[in-house]
Amino acid sequence: MSAHAGSSHSVGHGPPIANQSSRVSASVLGMFLFIASEAMLFGAFFTAYFFVRVVNPEAQSWPLEPFHLPVFVAGVNTAILVTSSFTMHWALQSVKRGNRAGLQAGLVLTLLMGLAFLLTQMLEYARIGFNPGDGAFGTIFFGLTGLHGAHVFVGLTLLAVATVRAFRGHYTPEHHHGVEIPGIYWHFVDVMWIVVYATIYLI
Amino acid sequence: MTELVHSAYDSHHAPAVPPPRGLARLRAPGYLRAAWTTLLFWAFGFGLVAFFRWLAHYDPVVDWTIVTVVAFLTLAPLGFLTGIGAFDYWAYYVSGRPTRPEDHSSHGATSWKDYFRVNTDHKVIGVQYLVTTFFFFVIGGLMAMIFRAELAKPDLQFVDTQTFNGLISEHAALMIFLFIIPAFAGLANFAVPLMLGAPDMAFPRLNALSFWLLPIAGLMFLAAFLVPGGAFATGWTSYAPLASDQPLGQVFFNMGVQWAGASSIMTALNFLVTIITMRAPGMTFWRMPLLVWANFTTSLLVVIATPFIAGSQFFVMFDRIMHTNFFRVDEGGYALGYQHIFWFYSHPAVYIMMLPGFGIISEVIAVFSRKPIFGYRLMALSLMGILVLGFSVWAHHMFVAGMAPWLRVPMMVTSMIIAVPTGIKIFSWLATMWEGRIHLRTPMLFALGFLSMFVLGGLSGIFLASVPIDIAASDTYFIVAHIHYVLFGGSVFTIFAGVYYWFPKMTGRMYNERLGKLHFWLTFIGFNGTFFPMHWVGLQGMPRRVSDYSEQFGNWNMVVSLFSFLLGASTIIFFYNVIQSWHRGPIAPGNPWRALTLEWQVSSPPPVFNFDEIPQVVAGPYEYGIPGARHAVLNGGHAPVVADAVHEEARR
Numbered sequence: 106m107s108a109h110a111g112s113s114h115s116v117g118h119g120p121p122i123a124n125q126s127s128r129v130s131a132s133v134l135g136m137f138l139f140i141a142s143e144a145m146l147f148g149a150f151f152t153a154y155f156f157v158r159v160v161n162p163e164a165q166s167w168p169l170e171p172f173h174l175p176v177f178v179a180g181v182n183t184a185i186l187v188t189s190s191f192t193m194h195w196a197l198q199s200v201k202r203g204n205r206a207g208l209q210a211g212l213v214l215t216l217l218m219g220l221a222f223l224l225t226q227m228l229e230y231a232r233i234g235f236n237p238g239d240g241a242f243g244t245i246f247f248g249l250t251g252l253h254g255a256h257v258f259v260g261l262t263l264l265a266v267a268t269v270r271a272f273r274g275h276y277t278p279e280h281h282h283g284v285e286i287p288g289i290y291w292h293f294v295d296v297m298w299i300v301v302y303a304t305i306y307l308i
Numbered sequence: 309m310t311e312l313v314h315s316a317y318d319s320h321h322a323p324a325v326p327p328p329r330g331l332a333r334l335r336a337p338g339y340l341r342a343a344w345t346t347l348l349f350w351a352f353g354f355g356l357v358a359f360f361r362w363l364a365h366y367d368p369v370v371d372w373t374i375v376t377v378v379a380f381l382t383l384a385p386l387g388f389l390t391g392i393g394a395f396d397y398w399a400y401y402v403s404g405r406p407t408r409p410e411d412h413s414s415h416g417a418t419s420w421k422d423y424f425r426v427n428t429d430h431k432v433i434g435v436q437y438l439v440t441t442f443f444f445f446v447i448g449g450l451m452a453m454i455f456r457a458e459l460a461k462p463d464l465q466f467v468d469t470q471t472f473n474g475l476i477s478e479h480a481a482l483m484i485f486l487f488i489i490p491a492f493a494g495l496a497n498f499a500v501p502l503m504l505g506a507p508d509m510a511f512p513r514l515n516a517l518s519f520w521l522l523p524i525a526g527l528m529f530l531a532a533f534l535v536p537g538g539a540f541a542t543g544w545t546s547y548a549p550l551a552s553d554q555p556l557g558q559v560f561f562n563m564g565v566q567w568a569g570a571s572s573i574m575t576a577l578n579f580l581v582t583i584i585t586m587r588a589p590g591m592t593f594w595r596m597p598l599l600v601w602a603n604f605t606t607s608l609l610v611v612i613a614t615p616f617i618a619g620s621q622f623f624v625m626f627d628r629i630m631h632t633n634f635f636r637v638d639e640g641g642y643a644l645g646y647q648h649i650f651w652f653y654s655h656p657a658v659y660i661m662m663l664p665g666f667g668i669i670s671e672v673i674a675v676f677s678r679k680p681i682f683g684y685r686l687m688a689l690s691l692m693g694i695l696v697l698g699f700s701v702w703a704h705h706m707f708v709a710g711m712a713p714w715l716r717v718p719m720m721v722t723s724m725i726i727a728v729p730t731g732i733k734i735f736s737w738l739a740t741m742w743e744g745r746i747h748l749r750t751p752m753l754f755a756l757g758f759l760s761m762f763v764l765g766g767l768s769g770i771f772l773a774s775v776p777i778d779i780a781a782s783d784t785y786f787i788v789a790h791i792h793y794v795l796f797g798g799s800v801f802t803i804f805a806g807v808y809y810w811f812p813k814m815t816g817r818m819y820n821e822r823l824g825k826l827h828f829w830l831t832f833i834g835f836n837g838t839f840f841p842m843h844w845v846g847l848q849g850m851p852r853r854v855s856d857y858s859e860q861f862g863n864w865n866m867v868v869s870l871f872s873f874l875l876g877a878s879t880i881i882f883f884y885n886v887i888q889s890w891h892r893g894p895i896a897p898g899n900p901w902r903a904l905t906l907e908w909q910v911s912s913p914p915p916v917f918n919f920d921e922i923p924q925v926v927a928g929p930y931e932y933g934i935p936g937a938r939h940a941v942l943n944g945g946h947a948p949v950v951a952d953a954v955h956e957e958a959r960r
């Protein structure tokens with residue numbers, strides 16, 4: 106900017122550098138607000154769950170007779186996803202310390218575990234024996250797990266981008282928003298799953 | 309989305325790119341590319357539906373309802389956005405290629421054609437928003453003219469009942485989602501970064517994308533008229549389970565709301581980040597103009613509440629296309645749940661439709677009364693109060709819906725309490741004007757019109773908040789009167805005030821004051837003639853949303869319809885004035901209103917990057933009538949444009 110300061114208002118000269126009026130960086134704050142909004146979307150789905158299971162005077166049994174929920178398989182899947190949060194954290198710590206191999210390994214592991222989670226869920230869908238039309242129970246089950254699955258998919262896409270760029274050497278200990286921000290999103294997806302698992306499968 | 313901020317402000321001299329020729333034009337961002345990408349994405353959606361249905365042995369493989377949702381209403385718009393270049397930068401980023409340094413070629417507008425391209429300049433985007441929203445305002449208004457003609461006399465004359473229901477639903481949907489909410493976003497887009505002393509929004513590309521979702525949503529609503537069964541006809545509230553079993557047009561509402569909602573969420577996020585991270589030095593939260601405060605609170609509401617309407621519309625749509633049972637009672641669903649989820653968004657949404665207007669009025673009243681805002685901090689805090697309380701009153705829309713009886717009284721009490729922060733604002737404005745030197749320019753007239761009409765709307769709101777009265781008045785024209793006093797007399801008047809107020813800044817030209825005043829008075833008379841009698845026919849029991857009515861209401865309805873045509877005609881003056889003045893109105897000075905806020909301290913229209921140097925804020929924004937007061941120092945104090953405002957003030 107400084108080189109062009111004082112020149113006329115032509116398109117050629119860039120804008121003045123904006124004042125940074127907050128310590129948080131714009132993109133991190135943006136991601137947190139986006140997550141707030143996403144959490145509310147989950148909130149709408151949980152509200153539907155609450156209505157169907159708690160408020161409704163004619164609430165059906167949960168799970169609806171004669172279906173069963175694969176609590177154990179989903180539990181293993183939960184473990185996979187939770188572990189992937191740790192590898193994500195490791196990736197971020199690595200890039201901060203300038204350890205590129207750690208960054209790459211962390212991202213790849215996270216990506217693989219996320220994929221494993223998604224595949225398991227798809228197999229679960231195929232074998233579960235009921236579908237979204239089977240009572241409000243089936244609707245809510247597929248609604249909440251499906252919404253979450255879509256978020257895993259988005260998270261994986263972001264991670265894939267970060268991984269590609271990591272292998273091209275785009276991140277440095279100073280500039281790594283491209284890892285940090287998908288990471289924040291990934292932790293959110295992870296935490297959300299724990300809530301979904303607890304409410305759908307365990308309670 | 310990550311390195312946006314930095315790269316947007318990298319200064320960089322880019323060599324001028326020659327316009328593409330021949331086949332290269334098919335690859336360059338623009339409408340030509342949009343044409344084939346839209347088709348391509350549509351075909352992909354079609355194939356996707358067919359493939360999965362074939363895989364699952366569903367019959368028939370091509371189900372047009374699902375194709376409509378997936379190919380027409382989801383993927384084709386994405387294809388269009390890709391084609392016009394809304395995603396280009398991110399596509400580079402995602403594929404791991406080095407992103408092209410920002411050459412600012414998408415900043416500023418040199419000809420009217422630039423307004424039809426993806427542009428990242430918040431001032432251009434603001435104008436794009438306003439023109440688009442006023443376009444839909446006209447369409448929605450014409451629909452109202454049609455059904456007012458139908459309602460002028462009892463019995464059916466022009467349209468059948470389903471068409472009538474379609475017209476009123478489209479009217480409300482367009483006015484709410486395509487006019488009031490985004491028109492405020494447009495005004496704020498133009499004004500907020502300038503007021504903050506920022507060169508642009510925090511995420512300029514996201515800002516451009518948010519805008520382009522709007523025409524998509526609007527055309528989606530309108531396209532509903534073309535499908536078998538006609539437009540969606542369940543009102544803007546689209547209650548389940550009715551809405552799950554309507555003709556195909558209903559999914560155009562369900563999906564249109566998603567696009568408009570995504571647009572508002574992204575804009576709100578952008579405003580919040582801009583306001584938090586890009587204020588000029590010295591611009592503390594307690595020195596921000598109230599318009600900024602208003603958009604800060606509104607954006608919080610949008611980010612928190614809008615996902616609920618997204619959810620509610622998804623549920624209704626899934627019940628229809630995927631045979632889910634969210635609201636199907638015989639399958640264990642809970643029908644009343646729809647209303648709870650919908651109003652948990654839509655009551656806060658009435659404040660989304662009002663708070664930015666409060667901000668505009670605060671600017672206008674302070675400037676045209678030449679006095680500081682009375683109780684500035686309380687004004688900001690009452691916005692926050694409304695924000696919090698706004699989430700606790702949703703069920704006052706459901707007093708007759710058969711909800712749990714114990715919810716009624718708490719909701720009644722909170723609904724009445726929320727009038728308190730609103731009342732604080734009204735009295736603050738009155739006190740600001742008290743003993744001020746009031747200049748009755750058009751924006752001020754609309755501000756005064758707003759004050760008086762909004763109070764009337766608030767009063768009918770208090771009536772409705774009390775359960776016994778609401779039980780009698782629910783679903784009658786009394787509600788129609790209430791919502792138009794708050795949304796037309798409230799929100800639309802403030803939009804007009806804002807458009808007149810910032811018109812010189814946006815276009816660099818003055819509007820015609822006499823036509824402006826004429827517009828105000830005709831609107832004011834037409835408005836009251838149209839909506840005031842609705843209180844009476846409503847209390848006598850005339851039901852809303854019905855195309856026919858009993859003889860006894862005939863006379864008043866004729867009066868209402870005649871005044872509504874006057875109201876419709878009054879907007880012609882507005883458009884004539886705007887278009888004419890934009891062309892050849894007198895050149896506007898930088899600061900025609902002698903205002904202190906930052907947007908008036910630069911030229912009209914402002915320079916491409918708003919400021920040569922980021923200004924230094926030194927005091928509050930409303931020190932009118934105080935000799936020597938200034939809000940900010942520009943250009944290191946060398947050319948303090950503020951001074952002429954202050955001198956004039958001192959001379960009087």
Ligand code: HEM
Pocket residue numbers: 545658659661662704705723724726727730765766767768769770772773774778781782783787790791794795798799
């Ligand atoms: C003093 C504050 C207010 C109170 C106590 C209040 C109260 C109410 C109540 C109780 C209803 C439900 C009537 C019924 O359907 O039976 C209602 C409807 C409505 N209000 Fe308000 N209101 C207030 C302010 C506002 C404001 C500021 C706006 C918008 C700018 C607004 C917009 C609406 C709309 C759009 C409806 C109708 C929704 C529908 O289509 O059914 N209200 N109001």
Ligand SMILES: [Cu+2]
Pocket residue numbers: 654655658701702704705
């Ligand atoms: Cu309400």
